[in-house]
Amino acid sequence: MQRLNQIFTKQSTYVPILAIILGLIVGAIVMWMGGFNPFEAYKAMLVKIFGTTYDFGEAIRQVTPLIFTGLSVAFAFRAGLFNIGAEGQFIMGMTAATWVGINTDLPWFIHLPLAVLAGGLAGAIWSGLAGWLKASRGINEVISTIMLNWIAYYFANFMVRVVMIEKGQNRSQDVLPSASASIDWLSALMDNARVHWGTVIALLCSGIFYYILWKTRQGYELRASGHNADAAFYAGINVKGSIVKAMMISGAFAGLGGAFEILGVFKSMAVMNAQPGYGFDGIAVSLLGGNNPFGIVFGAILFGFLSYGSQGMNFELEVPNEIIRIVIGSVIFFVASHGIVKWFLKPFFKKRREEKKGAA
Amino acid sequence: MDLLAQLINTTLVFSTALILAALGGIFSERSGVVNIGLEGLMIVGAFSAAVFTYFSSEWGFGGGSPWFGLLMAVVCGVVFSLLHAVASISLKANQVIIGVVINILALGATIYLVKSLFDGQGQSENLTGIAFTKWNIPVLSDIPFIGEALFKAYPTTYICYVLVFLSWFVLYRTRFGLRLRAVGEHPGAADTVGISVTKYRYIGVMLSGAFAGLGGAAISLTTTYDFSHTTISGQGFIAIAAIIFGRWHPIGAAGAALFFGFAQALRFQAQLFEWSKAIPNEFLYMLPYVLTLLLLAFAAGKNRAPAAAGEPYDPGKR
Numbered sequence: 001m002q003r004l005n006q007i008f009t010k011q012s013t014y015v016p017i018l019a020i021i022l023g024l025i026v027g028a029i030v031m032w033m034g035g036f037n038p039f040e041a042y043k044a045m046l047v048k049i050f051g052t053t054y055d056f057g058e059a060i061r062q063v064t065p066l067i068f069t070g071l072s073v074a075f076a077f078r079a080g081l082f083n084i085g086a087e088g089q090f091i092m093g094m095t096a097a098t099w100v101g102i103n104t105d106l107p108w109f110i111h112l113p114l115a116v117l118a119g120g121l122a123g124a125i126w127s128g129l130a131g132w133l134k135a136s137r138g139i140n141e142v143i144s145t146i147m148l149n150w151i152a153y154y155f156a157n158f159m160v161r162v163v164m165i166e167k168g169q170n171r172s173q174d175v176l177p178s179a180s181a182s183i184d185w186l187s188a189l190m191d192n193a194r195v196h197w198g199t200v201i202a203l204l205c206s207g208i209f210y211y212i213l214w215k216t217r218q219g220y221e222l223r224a225s226g227h228n229a230d231a232a233f234y235a236g237i238n239v240k241g242s243i244v245k246a247m248m249i250s251g252a253f254a255g256l257g258g259a260f261e262i263l264g265v266f267k268s269m270a271v272m273n274a275q276p277g278y279g280f281d282g283i284a285v286s287l288l289g290g291n292n293p294f295g296i297v298f299g300a301i302l303f304g305f306l307s308y309g310s311q312g313m314n315f316e317l318e319v320p321n322e323i324i325r326i327v328i329g330s331v332i333f334f335v336a337s338h339g340i341v342k343w344f345l346k347p348f349f350k351k352r353r354e355e356k357k358g359a360a
Numbered sequence: 361m362d363l364l365a366q367l368i369n370t371t372l373v374f375s376t377a378l379i380l381a382a383l384g385g386i387f388s389e390r391s392g393v394v395n396i397g398l399e400g401l402m403i404v405g406a407f408s409a410a411v412f413t414y415f416s417s418e419w420g421f422g423g424g425s426p427w428f429g430l431l432m433a434v435v436c437g438v439v440f441s442l443l444h445a446v447a448s449i450s451l452k453a454n455q456v457i458i459g460v461v462i463n464i465l466a467l468g469a470t471i472y473l474v475k476s477l478f479d480g481q482g483q484s485e486n487l488t489g490i491a492f493t494k495w496n497i498p499v500l501s502d503i504p505f506i507g508e509a510l511f512k513a514y515p516t517t518y519i520c521y522v523l524v525f526l527s528w529f530v531l532y533r534t535r536f537g538l539r540l541r542a543v544g545e546h547p548g549a550a551d552t553v554g555i556s557v558t559k560y561r562y563i564g565v566m567l568s569g570a571f572a573g574l575g576g577a578a579i580s581l582t583t584t585y586d587f588s589h590t591t592i593s594g595q596g597f598i599a600i601a602a603i604i605f606g607r608w609h610p611i612g613a614a615g616a617a618l619f620f621g622f623a624q625a626l627r628f629q630a631q632l633f634e635w636s637k638a639i640p641n642e643f644l645y646m647l648p649y650v651l652t653l654l655l656l657a658f659a660a661g662k663n664r665a666p667a668a669a670g671e672p673y674d675p676g677k678r
Binding site: 030034082084133137139140142143144146147148149150151154155157158161162273274275280283284287318320322323324325326328329330332333335336337338339340 | 443447451453457461464465467469472475476590593594597598600601642643645649652653656657658
């Protein structure tokens with residue numbers, strides 16, 4: 001019991017939990033002001049997420065790409081880089097995986113891994129470009145990745161519209177069944193929810209993230225370069241190399257996410273009207289998770305479940321979907337300004353201190 | 361010749377919003393607060409301008425409607441930026457995180473409101489006929505070439521260039537500007553001589569809200585004529601690029617934003633030609649971004665951000 005108490009009084013635990021509660025309260029107030037019943041709305045959200053096995057599977061599908069992009073942004077953060085470009089790397093991953101999925105005819109145990117790796121590699125190259133520009137030309141990665149996002153977006157649309165087009169449709173041809181990453185038997189159990197191996201790989205990736213950064217020399221060098229580039233340089237660490245390496249690993253995560261979104265979920269790539277947004281949401285997820293690989297999994301689950309559940313609120317009560325962005329934004333706001341959270345908790349702590357005094 | 365004049369004219373249209381937002385970002389960053397939230401502040405500006413212009417025209421403001429919309433864009437931009445200020449200055453939250461929060465909240469809140477105000481539609485009512493039209497400056501607009509290129513523009517464009525000059529003047533020729541920059545370079549030293557770091561940072565962030573709001577308004581009132589979730593798609597981030605490229609200087613940033621506007625105008629003009637049909641559309645759209653990247657890679661020198669940008673000020677830590 002005391003252990004449990006300790007876990008919950010550690011700042012890194014109670015701040016996010018309280019921030020989530022406060023965020024949900026903000027969302028409730030906004031809905032209430034808009035004339036909606038917040039309790040009904042949140043109930044509709046929970047029913048949408050957990051109501052049927054199909055919905056639960058689809059909610060997990062929503063979570064998966066967010067784990068990938070969250071890891072991507074966080075990995076760069078850990079090395080002192082701000083990768084706004086997870087979006088573009090995700091798109092490049094989608095494009096490369098689609099191309100390999102359509103154009104090579106191989107047995108599945110080669111085809112699927114090949115398509116997945118192509119996606120990861122495309123993401124790594126795309127972010128590596130930004131890393132190289134930073135290391136060799138001193139260009140701030142924030143700018144270069146923003147530009148690369150748009151270039152990737154238009155390039156992908158060109159590839160779909162001109163090179164991989166399915167005649168008469170606004171999307172690419174279907175990837176061959178041998179490149180499918182769906183878990184068919186589980187899908188069948190869950191009323192055809194689009195569950196896929198990407199979720200498993202995403203969880204594995206969070207382990208890999210941890211292993212690289214905290215259990216290898218390379219990871220130490222990346223973190224050192226991120227903390228203090230000058231100190232790392234004088235310690236004999238190749239800071240420029242670290243930048244490129246960190247960016248490439250970061251981009252590989254995002255690229256893998258894009259690959260699984262095609263191979264596991266959509267099986268073809270549509271002409272995009274707007275950037276898919278998983279990269280930008282990845283920034284939010286990594287912040288929610290405190291740039292910690294396991295925190296990110298929880299952050300992605302929260303973000304993914306809430307945004308999937310918001311469809312239920314919209315369907316049942318016509319609450320605009322965007323309410324969930326307000327909730328997520330508020331949650332991150334409260335996590336970041338933990339001063340507020342502590343202020344809310346003050347009376348609670350005061351009471352505890354007095355109790356301790358009384359006991360002594 | 362006509363073509364070149366049109367090219368310049370279109371450049372002015374496309375770059376106005378970028379310049380305005382970049383000016384805002386400069387004030388904030390010069391005071392030591394990194395503002396990734398420019399995009400969100402522009403969204404708020406574009407939204408309030410579109411909505412208030414529409415409703416004030418319904419209320420019978422007539423020709424004054426877009427001006428009222430513009431004013432409200434500034435007001436709402438400032439109010440929204442206060443969220444950034446309170447969190448990142450008073451509560452010492454991480455400025456980059458708060459910037460991201462501003463972006464998420466701005467898009468969420470504005471689209472939520474649009475759907476509530478316009479019966480579930482994803483965009484506000486069209487403003488054609490209500491929003492700004494181009495002004496022809498008398499006499500000057502009759503000059504061949506130059507008149508066509510420079511003196512037939514939207515009022516927001518003229519406002520923007522006045523503000524570029526004013527920003528430069530305020531930052532480099534007034535006591536206020538010196539203090540603002542001091543707070544961004546070395547808050548400890550500024551504090552020692554009695555300058556309130558908190559006050560100047562609040563002003564810096566609020567100015568960024570005002571300018572970015574104006575920039576967003578410039579887009580919804582002169583280009584898109586409505587507000588939807590794609591009205592502001594990345595302009596705030598490009599403004600940040602312009603700030604860095606322009607080395608945190610109003611005129612430098614305006615130059616960088618003009619270049620980006622020019623690249624967009626080039627794409628726009630090229631689409632009017634028959635030969636451009638041979639090039640897939642997507643490559644034309646890519647052009648501004650590729651050009652900017654190339655320019656950065658081969659023409660940019662060393663950049664140096666204000667020394668204290670990104671660090672919450674803690675008087676106890678010297």
